[in-house]
Amino acid sequence: GAGVSQTPSNKVTEKGKYVELRCDPISGHTALYWYRQSLGQGPEFLIYFQGTGAADDSGLPNDRFFAVRPEGSVSTLKIQRTERGDSAVYLCASSLHSGTSGGNEQFFGPGTRLTVL
């Protein structure tokens, strides 16, 4: 497809379980971003990849959260020992490249709605 895709669209899990959320960016986009959005709030930055490396992971709330992008395309956000407070919509975005010149506009996927019971 032409846009960013994310799977699953919905995930319900129990407290303490491990979850993986997948993001497939727009083809050719080198930069990939993960955000978390809670009800009534704007998206909150988690981590950013430039190519295969995590260029900025300052938004990850704690060490239960981890993300990878091994081949510079698809990315997986991993959450260990989930807590009820992790419930949110997890959004992935990609951009042609990063930086402040043109082409840094981010295009978002539809998100994964995570519910931790």
Add this chain to the structure above:
Amino acid sequence: RKEVEQDPGPFNVPEGATVAFNCTYSNSASQSFFWYRQDCRKEPKLLMSVYSSGNEDGRFTAQLNRASQYISLLIRDSKLSDSATYLCVVTRWTGNQFYFGTGTSLTVIP
């Protein structure tokens, strides 16, 4: 202090009205500015970038005031389809990390 602040609204306006949203940002080193639109239970979609000289796209006009550190969005001749949440976005000098406001809710009433 939050990186980006927006009035959450809601703004309820009749069709055909003109409505303006403002957004303030705290970091004077911020470099790139955008307005995104988000429909209920959907992802944010880029509405327009905001340039120092101001820019217009049809019924939408965006302005940037660096001295006062605010961004505005003006919507003229409001349509029912404009009903959505409008998110103000600011980036740091690296341009990588997007800071979103909480969004301003707009409902256009017939």
